[in-house]
Amino acid sequence: MRFRDELWRAMDGIYRQILRHPFLEGLTDGSLPREAFRHYVMQEAHFLPDYARALAACAARAPHPQAVHRFAADSARTVEVEHSLVVELLAAFGLDEVEALKSPAAPTTVGYASYLVRTCSLGTFAEALGAIVPCYWIYARVGEKLLAESSPDPLYAWWIETYGGEDYQDTVAGVLDLLDDLSLSAEERERLLERAVTTARFEWMFWDAAWRQESWPCG
Numbered sequence: 563m564r565f566r567d568e569l570w571r572a573m574d575g576i577y578r579q580i581l582r583h584p585f586l587e588g589l590t591d592g593s594l595p596r597e598a599f600r601h602y603v604m605q606e607a608h609f610l611p612d613y614a615r616a617l618a619a620c621a622a623r624a625p626h627p628q629a630v631h632r633f634a635a636d637s638a639r640t641v642e643v644e645h646s647l648v649v650e651l652l653a654a655f656g657l658d659e660v661e662a663l664k665s666p667a668a669p670t671t672v673g674y675a676s677y678l679v680r681t682c683s684l685g686t687f688a689e690a691l692g693a694i695v696p697c698y699w700i701y702a703r704v705g706e707k708l709l710a711e712s713s714p715d716p717l718y719a720w721w722i723e724t725y726g727g728e729d730y731q732d733t734v735a736g737v738l739d740l741l742d743d744l745s746l747s748a749e750e751r752e753r754l755l756e757r758a759v760t761t762a763r764f765e766w767m768f769w770d771a772a773w774r775q776e777s778w779p780c781g
């Protein structure tokens with residue numbers, strides 16, 4: 563069995579919970595309240611720079627030049643493609659990025675982004691991979707699944723096409739090849755899987771936070 567299959571097996575139950583979440587069901591049938599999507603997009607504006615930082619930390623620590631290149635390129639792609647999408651989606655809500663960033667990052671966003679930056683900077687390289695790979699992979703699997711259904715709402719369809727589209731799918735295929743080519747010890751694999759489960763949980767929580775339009779409960 564390839565290591566990627568073992569990794570997916572550790573996350574599959576959470577992935578299924580993600581697909582059943584009303585946020586994602588609402589994306590495809592168009593019933594998702596626009597305010598929930600707006601919350602999601604604003605949180606992405608906060609999250610993506612830290613995601614790009616976490617990828618850059620993986621690049622800095624990668625064991626061979628091809629891996630350095632991959633993570634550095636993916637860090638740049640996050641800003642060029644995903645962050646640009648967020649800026650355009652914000653514009654569709656009549657918001658500019660500077661304004662959007664004035665409203666605070668929600669607790670789940672702070673928790674998830676901090677977890678990624680910390681694990682990718684301070685963990686072992688295997689732990690860093692465990693934290694970062696599910697971010698790509700879950701989005702790619704969700705995008706692929708949702709692409710088959712699309713959405714009657716053009717804004718939601720646009721989001722789905724970005725993550726279900728060929729470019730994003732190719733990006734993820736590349737990182738999974740890299741993962742399978744590394745020779746990790748049994749202990750490293752175990753640590754990686756543990757971090758991956760935490761990331762998968764945060765992925766569910768990120769959508770759930772948007773659905774609830776999460777905010778700080780005090781102050």
Ligand SMILES: Cc1ncc(CO)c(N)n1
Pocket residue numbers: 606609644697698701765768
């Ligand atoms: C919360 C979150 N996780 C993963 C990705 C994939 O890049 C994203 N854009 N946002």
